[in-house]
Amino acid sequence: MQTDSVSHASCISLPAAIKAVLFDCDGVLVNSEPISLSTLVDVLAHFGAPLSGEDVARLFTGRSSAAPIEHILNETGRDVSAEFKPYFYERLFVRYETELHKIADIDDVLAALKARDIPFCISSSSSVQRLETTMRLTGLGHWFEGHIYSADFVKNGKPAPDLFLHAAGDMGFEPANCLVMEDSVAGVQAAIAAGMTCWGFVGGGHYDGGRELARQRLFDAGAHQVFETMADIANAICA
Numbered sequence: 001m002q003t004d005s006v007s008h009a010s011c012i013s014l015p016a017a018i019k020a021v022l023f024d025c026d027g028v029l030v031n032s033e034p035i036s037l038s039t040l041v042d043v044l045a046h047f048g049a050p051l052s053g054e055d056v057a058r059l060f061t062g063r064s065s066a067a068p069i070e071h072i073l074n075e076t077g078r079d080v081s082a083e084f085k086p087y088f089y090e091r092l093f094v095r096y097e098t099e100l101h102k103i104a105d106i107d108d109v110l111a112a113l114k115a116r117d118i119p120f121c122i123s124s125s126s127s128v129q130r131l132e133t134t135m136r137l138t139g140l141g142h143w144f145e146g147h148i149y150s151a152d153f154v155k156n157g158k159p160a161p162d163l164f165l166h167a168a169g170d171m172g173f174e175p176a177n178c179l180v181m182e183d184s185v186a187g188v189q190a191a192i193a194a195g196m197t198c199w200g201f202v203g204g205g206h207y208d209g210g211r212e213l214a215r216q217r218l219f220d221a222g223a224h225q226v227f228e229t230m231a232d233i234a235n236a237i238c239a
Contacts, residue, residue, distance in 0.1 A: 020171055021118060022178055028106075028181050030101065035092065037057050040068060048072070063186050064125040066151075108230065112234045123164055123180070124149070125151045135148070153166055161190050168196070181233070182198055185221045200223035202215050203230065
C-alpha cells in the first residue's frame with residue numbers, strides 16, 4: 001500500500017545517503033511513451049501479434065525491445081529479431097521529429113543536482129540508437145556528459161537489476177548510495193532489486209487519466225516516493 005502521498009512532496013527531501021542519481025529516459029526525461037506505445041500497437045499488428053493499447057502499455061512500458069520480440073515469437077513462431085528494430089524505429093523516429101518533447105521542468109531537476117554537485121546518468125531500456133536520437137532532438141545530451149547507459153550494455157533488461165548495477169559501478173557508486181527515477185513498474189522493480197532508493201514519476205502523458213492507479217502500482221512495486229511533477233522533484237532536491 002501507498003506509504004507517502006505526492007501531496008506531501010513539499011516535505012520530502014533528498015536522502016542524505018544519496019550520492020548519485022540514475023534516470024530512466026522514456027517517461028521520465030522525455031514524454032515519449034505515448035508515441036512509442038501507440039507506434040508499437042501498429043508494429044505488433046504488422047508482425048501478426050496484435051494487442052490493444054492497454055495491453056501494450058501494461059506489458060511493455062519500461063522494457064527493452066526484447067519483450068515485444070519475444071511476444072511476437074510466442075504468438076506467431078516467427079523470430080523477428082533482425083527486422084523488428086529497423087521497422088519500429090523507422091516509424092517511431094518520424095513521429096519523434098514532430099511530437100517528442102522533454103518532460104516539463106526536467107531541466108530544473110538536472111540543474112538542481114548540478115548545483116549540489118550530485119552526479120547523474122541515464123539508465124534506460126532504450127537502445128543506444130534510440131537514446132542518441134532522443135538526446136539530439138531534445139537537446140538533453142549536454143547534461144549527461146557521456147554517462148548514458150542502455151539496455152544494450154547488459155544481458156538482462158529491467159525488471160532485472162543489471163542495468164542499474166552496471167551504471168552505478170561504472171560511475172563508482174555503491175547501490176545503497178544511488179537514487180533511481182522511474183516511471184514503470186519494471187523499472188521500479190529493477191531499482192529495488194539493485195538495492196537502490198527509487199522515486200517514481202507519473203507525470204508522463206502515458207498516465208493521463210490514470211495517475212492515481214499508476215501511482216499506486218509504483219508504490220506497490222516498491223517505490224519510496226511517487227511524484228506527479230518534476231517541479232516537486234526539483235524542490236525535494238533543493239530542500
